[in-house]
Amino acid sequence: MKKFFSAFIALAIFVSCAVVMSSCSGGYDGEINVYNWGDYISDGSDDYLDTIKTFEEEYNIKVNYTTYETNEELYNILSSSNSSYDVIIPSDYMVEKLIDEGLLQKLDYSKIPNSKDLMDNFKKPSYDPNGEYSVAYSWNVTGLVYNKTMVKNKKPDSWEYLWDKDLKGSILQFNNNRDAYAIAMQLCGITPDKFSKKDVDKATVKLKEQKPLLKKYVMDQVFLEMEKNQSAIAPYYAGDIYTMMLNNENLVGVLPKEGSNLFVDAMCVPKNASNVDGAHKFINFMTRADISAANSSYITYASPVKSAKKLLDKDLRESELVYPPDDYLKKCYTFHNVDDETYSYMQEQFVKLMS
Amino acid sequence: MKLKRPSIPYIFWMVIFTLIPIVLILYSSFTDRNGNFSFEAFSKAFGYYDVFLRSLWIAFISTLICLILAYPLGYIMSRQKASVQNTLTMVIMIPMWMNFLLRIYAWVTLLQNDGPIDIMLSLLGIHTTLIGNQGAVILGMVYEYLPFMVLPLYTVMAKIDKGLIEAADDLGSNKYIIFKKIIFPLSIPGIISGITMVFVPSASTFLVAQYLGGVDDIMIGDVIDRIFWSDQNTGSAIALILMVAILVFLIILNFFGDEEAVAT
DSSP states (O other): OOHHHHHHHHHHHHHHHHHHHHHHHHTTSSEEEEEEEEOOBBBGGGOOOBBBHHHHHHHHHHHEEEEESHHHHHHHHHHHHHOOOEOOOOHHHHHHHHTTTTBOOOOOGGGGGGGGBBBBTTTSSSSTSSOOOOEEEEEEEEEEEEEEETTTEEEOOOOGGGGGGGGGGGGEEEEEEHHHHHHHHTTOOOOOSSOHHHHHHHHHHHHHGGGGEEEEETTTTTHHHTTTTTSEEEEEEEHHHHHHHHHHHEEEEEOOOOOEEEEEEBBBBTTTOOHHHHHHHHHHHHHHHHHHHHHHHHHBOOSSBHHTTTTTTTTHHTTTTSSHHHHHHTTBBBBOOHHHHHHHHHHHHHHHHHO | OOOOOOGGHHHHHHHHHHHIIHHHHHHHEEEEEEEEBBBBHHHHTTTTTHHHHHHHHHHHHHHHHHHHHHHHHHHHHSOHHHHHHHHHHHHHHHHHHHHHHHHHHHHHHHSTTTSSHHHHHTTOOOOOOSSSSSSHHHHHHHHHHHHHHHHHHHHHTSSSSSHHHHHHTTTTTTTTHHIIIHHHHHHHHHHHHHHHHHHHHHHHHHHHHHHHOOOOOOOOHHHHHHHHHHHHHHHHHHHHHHHHHHHHHHHHHHHHHHHHHHOO
């Protein structure tokens, strides 16, 4: 009798759980799994628009939103597990790699009418030359930030200042192989959009020269280092430099005269997506001017949507760091995919450099 | 070995979450990118020998400092009234409730130039950089792992029978002899589990060195973190070598412990 009773209780708990769970998801007409960079969407904090919630309300589709920290992490998850994502937002070179390896599916642009509003250079970008697999989400360039009280009356305007002996001990460098190598390659006269092992070796020599002058290799720590007057000069993403400058008036952001890396993150649909229709709706929604503008003001990178620019704050829209002028963009390059061997060779050299 | 039915779920768990992952790591460290048998991953992994040595060194120093700090504290705690003991345990535990990264951030803020400690020291006429060196990394590790040393030491010492100490006292032993003959030998299990719980995680930790160290202070955990995304084979090989190094260390430690226990 006792056994029967406990079995009954267990069943009752199971049933009630099932009822609760089904009633939670039951209100929606479906769901999509979105995989994006961490902190890369307007999420409702600090009076910004909660874009995901708005999408869920308008389309009645539930969004399961998860994040990653690097393109390589995204690639590994996508290529080696059975996880099913409907929308992913990799960077330029990773889009190219995913297309090459057949991990993306072609988009039906008739279901993404807002894509007509993309800036012309993002309609058939170099990483997706026929414009079949991706819709740009956000773009920006790399730049330099320096603290005008700490650079000994110099006016840094070139990547060379990251090798300046007078600033020894207060220079920062990217803690990210592609970005660090790109700067070193530019100074070695190599255009870093594509590179070989030989180019990596040349840049490694350049980076080795820099190491004794450096304070640290940083990523997110750069905010603390620069905003709290801990370091004199650092390379970083120009849109983030814009944010740093709002928090410390001693900081100056510049676009280096050699040109820099124009990076684009673009929305794609993996081959094994389970809700392709929902994915198209999501991409179309994120490309709508007001939504793209909301995301752009939150992450302070430029929006690829033409009519979104007008909706942005004047300061943001007119900042050269967020929207670099066209003649500067001519000097910029976009990363292309390099083969696995060269890539892991670069990573190996970079880690060795740091050890 | 006789297995009782309640142990089945745990065995199941061990196989899925311990055994299979280790086999996978073994497999990928002995193969190359294309899945062929190869020692390439190991030859690449040994290229980081200096980082290995540095990590083990930092872990060793941190463990030693933790032991020196925690031993007297554990002893003092174990001699208090029950209520005081509980409060002290609580005080030691509270920092561990906070997120690991936040605690490291806090140290960055404390140690940075023109941070509170730097300002205090410069008022005393000492001008130095506190952050971005190996000392800061060790400080961060000691702070991070000290509770893992204090708690086992305290638990073991609290269990020492007071009667033994009183008897020794009655029979004319002085405090030094009491410590040498009773307290120290009986606290050895605590020392061993404390060392294990501090050394093992600090040898393989990552991020601490990235936040508190300088350009040279990368640790083996950071190397695995970076290499793994681009080269799983080498990443696995490094992880395997680290596992073996830790295993050897633990075997030596246990041998040492048993001998001590036999000696008393």
